[in-house]
Amino acid sequence: MARLLLAVERGDDRLALPALQGVLDRAAACSSPRQDGFPARGTGRSAVAMVRELLESPGEPDASLDHLARHAGVGRALLCRLFRRETGITINEYRTLARLRRVRGLLLRGSSLAGAAADAGFHDQSHMTIRFKKYMGMTPGLYARAAR
Template identity: 40%
Template sequence: MKENADYANAPVLGGLELLNAHYYRQNFARHTHEGYTVAVIEHGAQRFYRTGDQHLADQDSIILVNADDVHTGQSATDYGWAYRAMYPTPEQFQHVGRELFQGRDGVPYFPQAVVQDPELAAQLRLVFSHLRDSHDRLLNETLLYSVMTRLVARHSRSSHSFREGKAPSRALQLVKEFLDDFPAADAALEDLARLADLSPYYLVRQFRRHYGLPPHAYQVQNRLRLARTLLRQGQAPASVAIDCGFHDQSHLTTHFKRAMGVAPGQYARQSKMLQANGSR
C-alpha cells in the first residue's frame, strides 16, 4: 500500500498551505504547527491526541487543531485514512473575520477536536478543490473567506475566554523566547535553567505543563519550522539539516517525516514545482 502526501501553497491570504494525503502506516509523533489544522476525512479514520485526550475522526468528520496545539495522528483502521487539510495562521483568521472578535480578546479557539458538520465539510471540500485547480483569485478568496468565517462562527470560542489555568511565568517565557529566536542553538538544559533561574527538573515540568512539550521537543518543532522555510527557499536538505541544528540529514529526515508525513526532499521538490507553476 503506497502512502502519498501532496503539499501545495495557495496564493491567498499571503500564502495558505494545503495538504492532500493518504496514509496507511504513518504515525505522527507529538508535534505542533504554527497555524491551525482544518481537515476533512475523505475515507478511513484517524485516531489522534489533542488537548489531553485521544480522539477519533471517521469519514466526513472535520478535524480542528488550534495553532501550537500538541497533537499526533495515526490510522484507526486497517486500510489507513485519507484527508484534505489547510493550515491557516492566527493572523489569517483575524484578517478574514476581524469583526467576529469585536468585544473578545485573542484569536479563535476550537474546543472540539472533531466536529460533525456535513454542510461545512462539503464547503471545505469545495474550497480545497478550487484553491488547487482554479486560477480565479476573486472566486477563491470569496469561497475561502466564507468558509473560514462560518467555521469560526459555528465552532470556535475566544482563546481568552476558553483557556484556563495560570499564565506561564516570565521565567518560562524567557526560555520559550530563546528557543523561538535561536532554534538551531545547541543549548543545554542547564543553560536554560540558569536563564530562567529555575532548577532543571522544575523547568522541564513547568515548561511542559504550559506549552505541551518539554524544552527539547519544543526546540525540535522550532527547528522543523525553520527547515520548512529554508526548503521552500530552495536550500538542499543536507545544508538545511546543519543550519537548523540537526546532527545530519538523516536526523532531519526522521523528525520531518514524523511531523509532516513526507521526507524533506519530497517537500522541497513539491515546493519548487509550486513556485515554478506560480511564476508562469
C-alpha cells in the same frame, strides 16, 4: 531563618541580630542582578517565555537543560514542569519543532537538504529527515518538491 525564629523564641538578642542579618543577606542576593549574566530568578510564564525565545532564535545553540534553566533563573525540574504545563510538550520536543520550522522555511527558499539540516541545528541530514518525516508525515525532499 530557623536560627532567627529560635533566637526570637528564646529572647536571645545576641543570636537574633546575626540570624536576622543572614536572612536579609540571602533575600538581597535573590533580588539583586546575578553576576553570571543570567537574569534574576524568573518564575512561571516568564521562565517559559525566556526559554521559548532562546529555542526559537535563529542561532539557537544546542543548549543543555542546565543552561536553559540558568537562563530562565529557575531549577531544571521546575523548568521542565512549567514548560510542559504551559506548552503541552517537553523542551526537547519544542526544540525539535522549532528546528523543523526553520527547515521548512529554508526549503521553501530553495536551500539544499544538507544545508537546511545544518542551518537549523540538526547534527546531520539523516537526523533531520527522520524527525521531519515523524512530525510532518513526509520526507523533506518530497516537501521541497511539493512546495516548488
